[in-house]
Amino acid sequence: MLDLNFIRNNAETVKKAILNKRENGRVDELLEVDSRKRSLLFECEQKRNRLNKTSKEISGLKKSKQDASELISDMKVLSQEIKEFEQKLRNVDHELNDIVIRIPNIPAEDVPVGLDESANLEIKKWGDRKEFNFTPKPHWEVGSTLDILDFDRGSKISGAGFVLYKGFGARLERALYNFMLDLHTTEHGYREIFPPYLVNRQSMFGTGQIPKLEDDMYQTREEDMFLIPTGEVPVTNIHRDEILSIDHLPICYTAFTACFRREAGAHGKDTRGMTRVHQFNKVELVKFTHPDTSYNELEALLINAEKVLQLLGLEYRILKLCTGDLSFASTKCYDIEVWAPGTKSYLEVSSCSNFEDFQARRSNIRFRDKDKKVKFVHTLNGSGLALPRTMIALLETYQLEDGTVAIPEVLQKYMGGVQKIEI
């Protein structure tokens, strides 16, 4: 969420940001409620001041055994008044809060303004388009032929949008995330985390999934808990309500987690194969940084994520998202899209975002700066990478004419030396 004081002083900037992001936000109403709240607060505090002072007087009178009954009956009235004010104040505060938490973060200066994905800026292409002397098949065909992906049984067990990995399919999945984790921990300096998959409401609020995306998540009935849609949620919340030492910044974590998404608004989209599924694995990168360095750290994070595809030898491009495609909480975001030759499309495998202090303010994650002041950290995250789409690109890129799939060299040691998946 944004700083209320910032919104007061920069209402037009905020309105413009909302417009550019194609979000909703009631800024004028916010300002009105805010000023109503402050005048209530002022009045309430004055009454409270009088009450506090008089209570001390009563205490003194009682000690010297003097009569205080008049003051006490006065205070009885005042106390009741204060209760009424506090109730009003609580209501106004809720009203205010309800508006402010729904106002999106402001795009960074260098983010292109645009309505939708067509305005995204392609800023990099890596790798050569692989030549096939046959027509490359989509991954669902490759996977079914090799009996390493089983879509029918996945939906029998759980429903549409669930995949069963079998044999070397399961092994390849394991190889991929072990490879990614090893790379990020040993080469890129991230600390490995294995978090809970089920989190409470406050954690979901902290990273911004609640209230906007509440319906996209799986929720438990009895406990008011949510299955995480991304590792970002538990990992960012590690430091919720903490004051970090500046000496520890930046803190860099990587985590392998399953992710669960209802995809409620995406029925009929990408139904074939495993481009869009309800449960998938992902290796996440999360950073907590000093405000001065967050944009540099974003570039570094992007490079760390790219490295995975480079080592796997998969062609990809990088998009700088325009304002209209930017998520609610982010100020700037790069998407990495891997090329899938079988389905002939670019698939998003990572979104690397800076949230500045938006999540930190919601989750109350702070640090003590050199000037001894307590400030909010900046939080960042990106996938490094999402597994199913990486696997899609891998199967489709490394498929051979005879239906087998070659294993890239970096993965072979994770596959027990297997160089090729055969029938």
Place this chain on the structure above:
RNA sequence: GGAGAGGUGGCUGAGCGGCUUAAAGCGGUGGGUUGCUAACCCAUUGUCUCGUUUUAGGCGGGACCCCGGGUUCGAAUCCCGGCCUCUCCGCCA
């Protein structure tokens, strides 16, 4: 799931209706002493927020002792509800 104990500042820990503006210790910061370190001595030490003034920062008020309600002139302290932690029992991978 049952029974009990408990949640207090960066940490340990006292307080259990007004003498708390939260003791004391540790730690941190500044200074002193000292050949250097250690030790010792002195001072200082939270967060949020409102108002006012502003160069920095002051000054005044309010809130905060897990969270939310309540009782009371007055709550860290009493009552109710919730969350979390620990111990024991039961169940279980």
